[in-house]
């Protein structure tokens with residue numbers, strides 16, 4: 001039996017296999033008010049029908065001012081709930097577990113004036129240090145969005161702590177220059193994500209899945225392991241491991257057959273007892289099988305390959321060839337509009 005086809009329990013929910021679709025923004029498929037303009041029920045429903053066990057819906061803004069692009073989906077008001085109800089149904093109808101990624105982009109937000117942990121230089125934008133009131137608002141916005149996700153019938157949320165967005169900007173020593181309770185020591189830099197997770201758990205209950213998108217080397221590998229253990233103790237249900245701000249200086253063993261991002265995921269997997277998902281460049285089922293057979297991870301996140309072939313998981317389980325993602329250069333066509341993907 002394929003290792004991919006083994007079920008796994010996340011929190012109290014059974015996920016039928018080990019393939020996770022990581023969040024992938026559908027750029028240009030929305031308006032400026034957080035509403036979709038192009039049918040995501042069909043987009044995600046196809047990947048669910050194709051056998052994907054756990055789908056993490058794309059980065060979704062917790063507030064209008066924290067959007068990472070001007071066509072990003074939103075969950076900052078009640079009117080956004082029905083679109084997620086439709087997406088949740090399209091995935092549940094095909095027996096997939098589905099959660100949504102929640103994000104505040106911090107200094108990478110849309111707009112001329114943006115907020116971050118500290119007042120750092122960001123091109124021609126004005127970046128201001130968040131006040132304690134701003135921080136309180138961010139916490140409340142994460143909680144309110146998570147409660148709406150639950151109302152929409154989603155099985156959980158993923159808190160975006162990677163890729164240099166707001167929570168990375170707090171955990172990173174490079175960006176965070178604060179001298180109050182949210183800056184300085186490691187404990188202080190981890191405070192905001194920890195408080196958000198605690199508040200989301202309290203508001204959504206014990207059975208709601210909480211995933212953390214973990215940005216590796218943010219600040220160092222040793223500190224990552226410390227943070228990962230903290231998240232485990234907090235009751236986070238799965239670490240979905242990806243890149244952080246300071247990811248460039250990770251030394252990967254010469255014979256390691258995957259990228260540094262995957263490597264860090266497999267290292268964190270050794271350090272914690274909660275499920276971990278590893279990502280990056282997994283195109284072929286045999287790569288996923290290798291990671292699972294060697295107990296290097298609990299779940300394999302398959303991103304662009306699932307955009308190329310919605311049937312990837314079913315084909316992998318049946319031992320059939322998949323349509324292989326071309327990894328378009330200079331960047332994935334979905335970074336502009338997925339309708340231009342050669343496999344679309």
Ligand SMILES: Cc1cc2nc3c(=O)[nH]c(=O)nc-3n(C[C@H](O)[C@H](O)[C@H](O)COP(=O)(O)O)c2cc1C
Nearest residue numbers: 022023024025058059280281302303304332334335
């Ligand atoms: C078009 C595109 C959109 C993405 N959107 C998100 C996102 O919303 N949130 C996130 O955490 N990562 C995002 N990512 C990163 C992916 O989740 C994933 O980590 C990355 O594509 C590497 O996995 P892969 O090699 O299997 O594609 C995005 C990547 C691409 C190519």
